[in-house]
Amino acid sequence: MHADVRRTAAVFCSFLALTQAFYIPGISIKTYKDGETIPLFVNKLYSDHSELSYAYSELPFVCPISGRNKVGRFTSGASLSLNLGEVLRGDRITVSDYELVMGNDEEARYLCSHTVDRAGLKRTRELIRDGYVAEWIVDNLPGATSFQTTDKSRKYYAAGFKIGEEVRDSPLEPPRYFLNNHVTLVIRYHRAPGRDGDQGKKVIVGFEVFPKSIEAGNRTEDGLPTDIQNVSNGLEVIPRSNSTGKVDDTDDATLTIPYTYSVYFREDERLEWKNRWDMYFVAQDDSSNIHWLAIINSLVISGLLTIVVAVIFGRTIRGDIKLYMESGLDEGKPRTKKSRGTRSPKKSFEKNGLLDQVGDLEGEGELSSDEELEDITGWKLVHGDVFRSPPYGGLLAPLVGSGTQLLFMAAGLLILSTFGILNPSFRGGYVSVGMGLFVLAGLFSGYFSSRVYKTFGGQLWQKNVFVTATLVPGLVFTSVFILNLFVWAQASSTALPFGTLLGLVALWLLVQLPLVYIGGRYGYVKGGAWTHPIKANVIPRQIPAQSWYMKSFQAILLAGFIPFAVIFIELMFVFKSLWQDKSGYYYMFGFLAVVSVILVLTVIEVTIVATYVQLCSENYHWWWQSFIVGGSSSIWIFGYVVWYYFTKLHISGFVSSLLFFCYGFLACGVYALLTGTIGFLAAYAFVRRIYGAIKVD
Known part of the structure; x- marks a missing residue:
């Protein structure tokens, strides 16, 4: 016995070890040698204030891609083929004109100058106001803004970088908008593993982007700032006259935006290629204690439910069966209490199942007194209707x-x-x-x-x-x-x-x-x-009045809260990844797997308890009820979605709000369908078990 307990504990601990969810980075590693050109891809803009993303290459303030550069098999301006998931998440990946050469630092390099009309400038200010960030990609790594943890012991990445800044000189004055027209790109590399490393090849382990706004004036003939290290004024997004460069309120006013960039390559000996995504997950790693709290919370709730189900199976139902066997039923006819001990009940159960005989008793109307009816109540009374088609x-x-x-x-x-x-x-x-x-x-x-x-x-x-x-x-x-x-x-x-x-x-x-x-x-x-072990009666049985807690809506809400409580904490991290970070880089799938298994067990147990209580109330309409109870936690989840929108998010605009609530409702509907099916199958197995599988040999 002790060996079995130890073995079970070891298996469970091994399963929990998966909560760290190791990462398989890919099949092949891309290596680069010094002097080799590295393609930079531009993707999209996204914001935590909106559910809408926009293709970077199609924005009005961005330099049109010239198509003059060819990097390996890529030509600038070409769009990459995307899989279905990329299309659905709004990706539009295009090869850019930025030139990155492994090992070659560039303090300042001119990209282009682009003239934007008044409508384009208005659109640019709106995007800056809504906090949009750009996603660029190098070697499949998203360009990131680097931060430090609160104790300044570690650095971590947040995918994307701001396209501009909103500045208020005073609360009473309107805001000013500055566009980031210069980026400093820091490519971090590591020695390639194996023979490639012996040949001097390198792998990219980090891609950082530091944006800066630099005024259009004070530039050399090449379009570069005269002193890129000491910039006092940024590029304010306001229409200007083409001739004087001063602010112009006419409709045909424009603004010419010069774009430049810097490139630096830095070796990082501590970070290997297989661990390069860890920098994006440092913030999530710091919350691992909360994930463990979610698992403990789920285990406690599921454990209590398991005890309830065990009592139903081990004591209540088996006790009912035992009382029937001791009642001395013989050939479908009850015996008075005075003669209960004169015959053996075994003979009668060899012919028919227990509940078949109860049906005979009920059909013939030969029960002699209320004392003999006391055992034939609750779930046993509806045996003739419990398998009636819904x-x-x-x-x-x-x-x-x-x-x-x-x-x-x-x-x-x-x-x-x-x-x-x-x-x-x-x-x-x-x-x-x-x-x-x-x-x-x-x-x-x-x-x-x-x-x-x-x-x-x-x-x-x-x-x-x-x-x-x-x-x-x-x-x-x-x-x-x-x-x-x-x-x-x-x-x-x-x-x-x-x-x-x-x-x-x-x-x-x-x-x-x-x-x-x-x-x-x-x-x-x-x-x-x-x-089915029992055939349905011809005439449906009348269902008595139900208690308040057994009425459909109340029962659904009560039953749905328990599975919701199991997943509530982990759900918080999923929501944060989807709607606040907008990166979609949730990766704690080990924790999610453990919580999901506990959720399935909880849904099964809740549905079984709800079905048993319903049958004890002589209500045999359990088919639809079990399906609805199984998926009832989706009501609480959607309520949490609404609460999350008003308290945690900063989404503005009718279309963004419409998308949020509609897609949230669809997700809850899919979840309800999945857990409802689990509840239905669990209830069906339970009902078949208690009404048909218990027989006396």
């Missing part, structure tokens, strides 16, 4: 099928992320791989949907397959398409291109639909319906 079963079956599809996708993503196969260096990988897993899981969706549908007595399995393949994906696609119209109107890179929309439709109808059909046909024809 109303709208043709809708519940497709929902359960789609839920299993999401469950497969979520489990696959979580496993791949925990083991580091999916990581921040795989840009857009989570969405792309998730979409692939979802489409492939159409087989499981069709299979489970068809089996549930046939169990409910459905006959039109082709119709069920079509509904399963189109209901949830169709609702999500329609919602995304409508929201995309608003984003298109804002000229944001977050808008999905028309070709991508067509590709998604083709993936949906030409790949997923056939897979759902194959799984559905196999599930309906080969798998068939699940058999």
Whole structure:
């Protein structure tokens, strides 16, 4: 016994060790030798004040890319091919004109001068006001602003850099806007591992960007500042006359912006290539104690629920069965208490199941007194109706099928992320791989949907397959398409291109639909319906009045709070990564995996307890109730989304707010579908167990 406990503890501790979520950086390492040109890619602008991002190369104040440079297989001005995840997150990656040569420092280099009209300057001021930051990429590393921890013991990176600054000379005066038209690029490198290092090759381990605003005047003939180290005035974004350079209020006034940059290469012997992303995660590492608190909180809640479920199984239900066996039932007829000890009950249970005999007793009406009825109450009374097909079963079956599809996708993503196969260096990988897993899981969706549908007595399995393949994906696609119209109107890179929309439709109808059909046909024809141990009565039993806590809305809220309490702390970090940092570089997937496993167990246990209490109240409409209870924590999560918007975020603008709430609602709906399916399957297994699997040999 002690050996088993030690072995179980060792396995659990090994599983918790995964909470550090090691990182697999990639298959190949890109090395550079001195004098080799390094491409710099410009991507997009994003802000924590808005849900809209914009392609950097399409902004009005940016130098048009000339296309004059060729770096390896890349030509400046060319757009890179993007995967689905990159497109959905608003990436628009383009090769820039910036020239970076490994090992060559450039104190100042001229890029271009770009004239911006009045409308473009107004747009520039709006972007600076909303706190937009730019994302550039070198060797798959996002350009970062460097900071120090509060104790100044470590440095960490925040992806992106500001495009400008908003300055207020006094509270009563309007703000002034200064554009950062000079960047200092610091490329940190390390000796390449293995033979490449012996040949003098290097790998890039850091990419820092330090922006600066420098006035347009006081420049040399080459367009460079006369003294780049001592700049007193920045470039204020206001329209000026082309002839005098003074402020001009006319509509045709413009501003010519000169762009320059500096490049420095610095060796970093402490940071190796495989650990180069650690600098982006220092701030998250400092919060590891809070992650452990989340796990302990989840374990306590789940442990208490486990005790409740154990009591239900171990004492209440088994006690009911024992009382039945001691009642001396024989051939379906009850015996009075005076003669209980004259016969053995075993004979009667060899012929029929326990609950079949209870049905005979109830049907024949031969119970002699209230004293003999005291054991035939609660969940035992509804045995003749508990497996009655639910109303709208043709809708519940497709929902359960789609839920299993999401469950497969979520489990696959979580496993791949925990083991580091999916990581921040795989840009857009989570969405792309998730979409692939979802489409492939159409087989499981069709299979489970068809089996549930046939169990409910459905006959039109082709119709069920079509509904399963189109209901949830169709609702999500329609919602995304409508929201995309608003984003298109804002000229944001977050808008999905028309070709991508067509590709998604083709993936949906030409790949997923056939897979759902194959799984559905196999599930309906080969798998068939699940058999129930008890046949439903012809006439439904009347349900008595329910207690206040058993009424649908109250029961849903009460049951949903417990799973929400399990994931609340970890959910805070996910929200921060998605909506505050805007980098999407959440990587504590080990912690998330542990919390997710506890969440699944909690949903199962909550649904079982809720179903048992419902059956004890003689309410046999548990099919839909179990599904809704399983997904009920999504109500609390959406409430948390609303609270987070008003207390933590600084989002402004109708379109950004619309996108936030709509996508938040869709995410909660997907979560409800997934956990609702878990609850439904758990409740179904529980009901089959207590009504059919307990027999006396």
